[in-house]
Amino acid sequence: MNFNFKSLIKLACLSVITLTAISCSNESTIDPVEPDPSTERTYHLVVGSSSTGNSATYTQGATVEELLDPTKTFTFEGFGFEVPSTRTARVYTSNDGNTLYNLNYGGGDISKYDYVSGQNYNLDLTTDVQAVMGTAYPRWTKLDENYAMLQYVATENIYDDPNAASPVYLRTSATITIALVNLETMSIISNNSFEFPWSEAEASQGIYTSRIDAPVVSNGKLYYGVAKSLYDPITDARGTMVYENIETLVVDYPSLENPTTLTSTLAEGSTNGYRTPVAHKDELGDTYQLVTQGDVSLVRISNGTYDDSYGKFNIKNLLGHNAEANTGWFYVGDGIGYVPVLNTDEGDSASSNWDVVRVDIYNKTAVKMDISLDLWLRQYQWASVIDGKLFMALTSLGGEGNVYIFDPANATSTGFTKGAVLKTGTSDASYIGLF
Known part of the structure; x- marks a missing residue:
């Protein structure tokens, strides 16, 4: 029998190289599974003790x-x-x-409070x-992990001659004050005040800006x-506001300068919300804004x-009844969000x-979730x-x-599971968020 030692040595070397390559290849495809940071942190259940304005708040x-855990009760x-809050x-x-x-x-x-455990802050x-x-x-x-915005509107009725026996009403001015807060130091690091950009047509009708809220940052601007x-002016009181458009205030960020407005007749109503996020930026960089007075609807701000x-x-x-969403909404991702919606055929806010309504902002579909609770969500602030x-x-x-727990991948009315049991503690209390 003849042996080719050179070929045998070459084959042995190739075998070693191949085994090494396979071993390295297998090692490179096994990546450690990193836990989702959202599952590793503490959350905070928050209750308002009353449905009135002066409600104590507990967390x-x-x-x-x-x-x-559905066997756990809070x-x-x-x-x-x-x-602490007035x-x-x-x-x-x-x-x-x-x-x-x-x-x-x-x-x-x-x-700001440091969380210790349980009810200890x-x-x-x-x-x-x-x-x-x-x-x-x-x-x-709160804009992000580092900063928050404070905002306020002060209004004043302007007359041609305030000292005259019968002064003529001209318009109502709205002075906007905004301030940028550093959350690390809880200090105001910049602020600005200016008159809201107003139109002669609306001013002549007595229309003025009474509130701004829920800003979102996009491409160096605050919306x-x-x-x-x-x-x-005849009754010296507020009249019934009938919207003919929607509007957004835009300022440079973080300088807070150069106030301008966006207006559109695509919808009619306010866009400011109540205590809940109203505008969300999606993964493509577009901003979807909820119309919070008038028929519940969403519009898009692009470029x-x-x-x-x-x-x-x-x-x-799509809901089959008159409805408003005068608080705000929550965006999960990939075009799916959930909107607290008031059935105005059944009562006021x-x-x-x-109801809680699942929306697909890309395909423009809406499904009312099958929740068998008498929900009051006027003061609802946050979902996680x-x-x-x-x-x-x-x-x-x-x-x-x-x-x-709502699953955005499930587009049906039962696309959720129930976790821990929640008790309010008093007859007029409600949960206002999971933070």
Whole structure:
């Protein structure tokens, strides 16, 4: 038998190289699975003790495991940290859940608290903002992990000669004050005041800007939703505002300079919301804005202008009844969001006639979720996206409910599961968010 030692050596070397390559290839394809950061943090259940304006606000911490567990019960009866506020607190949290931020609406200060455990929170910093904002009643919005915006509108009726026996009403001016807050130091680092850009046509009718809120940052600009009101000089009172368009205030960010407005007749109504996010930027960089007075609908802002090609996503027409969404909405991702909607055929915003509606902003579809609760969501402030799903704390007013986990991949009315049981603790209390 003849052996070719050179060939044998070459074959042996090739075998070693091949085995090494396979081993390296296998190692390179096995990546460690990183946990979703949203599942690793603490969340905060927040309750308003009353459906009236002067509602005390309480909070307690919860883990994701507890929120998912249908055998776990959360209650605020004799439990919970009271977040100081003259009226219902306006709360945000840090992305890691370790810090709670609060605007003391009516008290004129902003604070942050370190979360310890359960109902235990320690005050870290407090800043009085009244001198800068000119009021104890500003509103605020957390922009990102580092900054928040304070905003306020002060109005004044202007007459040709205030000292005359019968002065002639000219218009109502709206002075906007906005301020940028550093959340690390809880200090105001820049601010600006200016008159809202107004039109002669609206001013002559007594129409003026009465509120701005819920800004979103896009391409170096802040986009603020706008609400308008009507002044009747004959009665010296507000009249009934009938919208003929929608409007957005735009300022440079972070300089807060160069105020301009966007207007459109694609829809009619306010765009400012109440205490909930109203405008969200999607993964493509477009901003989807909820019309919060009038028929519930969504419009799109693209490249710094209202997008005529998108038109109006008329959600009301898909629901089969008259409906408004005068609080705001929550975006999960990939075009899917959830909107608290009031059935105005059944009552006004003080009634327990609210639904949660799943919307697909790309395909313009809307599905009312099958939630068997008498929901009152007028003061609902926040829902959390955890591992790609939307978690909402939902109960009947003064009653019980659950943590609802909405799956954006499920487009049916039953596309959710129930987690922990929630109890309100008092007859008029309601959960206002899961932060």
